[in-house]
Amino acid sequence: MDSGAGPGGMLRVLFLCTGNSCRSAMAEGWANHLRGDEIRGVSAGTAPKGLDPLAVAVMREAGVDISGQTSDHVDGFAGEALDVVVTVCAGAHEECPVFPGGTRVVHHGFDDPPRLAAAARSEDEALGHYRRVRDEIRAFVESMPGNLGG
Numbered sequence: 001m002d003s004g005a006g007p008g009g010m011l012r013v014l015f016l017c018t019g020n021s022c023r024s025a026m027a028e029g030w031a032n033h034l035r036g037d038e039i040r041g042v043s044a045g046t047a048p049k050g051l052d053p054l055a056v057a058v059m060r061e062a063g064v065d066i067s068g069q070t071s072d073h074v075d076g077f078a079g080e081a082l083d084v085v086v087t088v089c090a091g092a093h094e095e096c097p098v099f100p101g102g103t104r105v106v107h108h109g110f111d112d113p114p115r116l117a118a119a120a121r122s123e124d125e126a127l128g129h130y131r132r133v134r135d136e137i138r139a140f141v142e143s144m145p146g147n148l149g150g
Contacts, residue, residue, distance in 0.1 A: 009038065010038065010039065010040045011038060011039045011040070011083050011084065011144075011145050012039075012040050012080075012081060012082045012083045012084075013031060013039055013040070013041050013042070013083065013084045013085075013086060013144070013148075014042050014043065014044060014074075014077055014080075014082050014084070014085045014086070015028050015042070015043040015044075015086050015088055016043070016044055016045070016046070016074055016085055016086065016087045016092045016096060017043070017045050017087070017088050017091075017092050018045055018046050018047055018089055018091040019045045019047060019049035019052075019071070020043055020044050020045025020048045020049070020073075021045070021049040021050055021051055021052040021055065021071055021114075022054075022055040022112070022114060022130075022133075023055075023089060023112070023133065023137065024044065024045065024088050024092075025043050025051055025052075025055055025066055025069055025071070026055055026058075026059055026066065026133070026134055026137050027086065027088055027137050027140070027141060028042055028066070029041075029059050029064045029065075029066040029069065030064065030137055030138050030141040030142075031141050031144070033063075033064045034138070034141055034142060035141060035142075035144060038145075039144060039145070041141075043069070043072070044073060044074040044076065045071060045072070045073065045074065046074055046092050046095045046096075047073075048071040048072060048073050050071045051066065051067070051069060051070075051071055052113075052114060054113070054123075054126060054127060054130050055113065055130060055134075057127065058127060058130040058131050058134045059134060061131075074096075074097060077099075078097070078099075081101065082099055082103045083102075083103065083104070084104050084105075084106055084145075084148050085099060085103060085104070085105045086106050086107075086108055086148070087105065087106070087107045087108075087109075088108060088109060088110050088137075089109055089110070089112065093105075093107045093109070104148070104149070106148050106149060108140055108147075110133050110136055110137060110140075111129070111132075111133055111136075112133075113126075113129045113130040113133045116129035117129045117130065
């Protein structure tokens, strides 16, 4: 399959969420950890909030350190050549800006761990929501680029 990868064969993928605090940050971490030989993953938000400490914790449990990532605004990628933008939440999909050239936008939504964890009675119960979504994002990234269409 022709992945549409840019120069050097690396597929440039932006994972976009509203806050760039959890789901998109985890997806960036997984992409670079699991598929770094063929995918350059970055992430951004439409209204960045900073990294969620619980997302950092569950990724660290899985052997991926995302603590050095930053929570960036999507406008910072306006001039960057991207192959694919993956929106990982409905809000980001609805607010996704138009990117130049042949940038494809693919939506693959994941549950919002902070929202799910809001009613948790303990941190361990809250972490369970983060772990489930972390593992779903991992499975999605493991299937890339085949699951991106095009």
